[in-house]
Amino acid sequence: MIYVFIADGFEEIEALTVVDILRRAELTVQMVGVSSKTVRGAHGISVLCDILDSQTDLADIEMIVLPGGMPGTLNLEKSPVVQAFIQYAVERGLPIGAICAAPSILGHLGLLDHKTITCYPGFESQMPLANYTGSACEQDGNIITGSGAGTAMEFALKLVEHLKGKERAELLRAAVGYQ
Template sequence: MIYLFLAEGFEETEAIVPLDIIRRAELEIKTVGVTGKTMKGAHGIPVTADIELKDASFENLKMIILPGGMPGTLNLEKSEIVQYFIDFCAQHDKWIAAICAAPSILGHMGLLDKKRFTCFPGYESQAENGTYTAAGVEQDGKIITAAGAGVALQFGFKIVEVLLGKERADAIVAAMQCKNSK
């Protein structure tokens, strides 16, 4: 199971685009409403989550995804339950993916220490002991980070690649006509 956490003020593109790509890959993913069942994104688009935070469990968990956006990132970070899911993934060698401002949450938790990472410019100082690469998408171990909405496709493709392999990711790239997206 993959959980994509949504909190009021999330960046819509950073959530919906990877969600679409992951579902095309036929991976099991659920959106999790952190601040309720229905939230508005940073641009006022309402989205109804598949489940609420109280219904999320660690059973068969493979990955969590944290979209950025403001104040979505701050709302994710202040959730003790989201923090607990991040800790669980880090301690049990599960995948963690974060885009835009959301890698700052991982930085505050020390999870980017001695790791290569990327994020929205200006948030790199939130991971003082990591190595900011300024890449569109970066993977170091079981952590995937991305710079922002403009690389949401590549972020989604990278998630599929690490879970199902490059061939499956490339097939989705081709099917979506994203010739220069990897």
């Protein structure tokens, strides 16, 4: 199971592009509402999530994804459930995807120290020991980071590549007409 955690103030493009592309890749994905099943995005779009954070199961995860946006990122970081999932994924070497401002959550935990990462410009200061590139997407081990809403498709395809291989990601890229 892939859990995409969504909190009030999330960046809609980052969350929904990831969910859409992962589902097109025939991966099992659940949108997890942090504190509420209906979550309002940073640009006023409300989304009905599949499940509440209280309905998640640690033993069930294959990957977690943290969309950015403000104050969505801050709301994700405050969530004890999100923190527990991050810790669980790290302890088991499971992949974590974070885009835009959300890599700062991992940075505050020291998980990005000496890792090659990207994030929304300006947030690299929250991860002073990381090797910030400013690229659209980076992968260092099991941590995949994206720089923002405009790179959500590239980020989502990198997640697919990590889970299903480069060939599957490239087929999906072609199928949706993404150059």
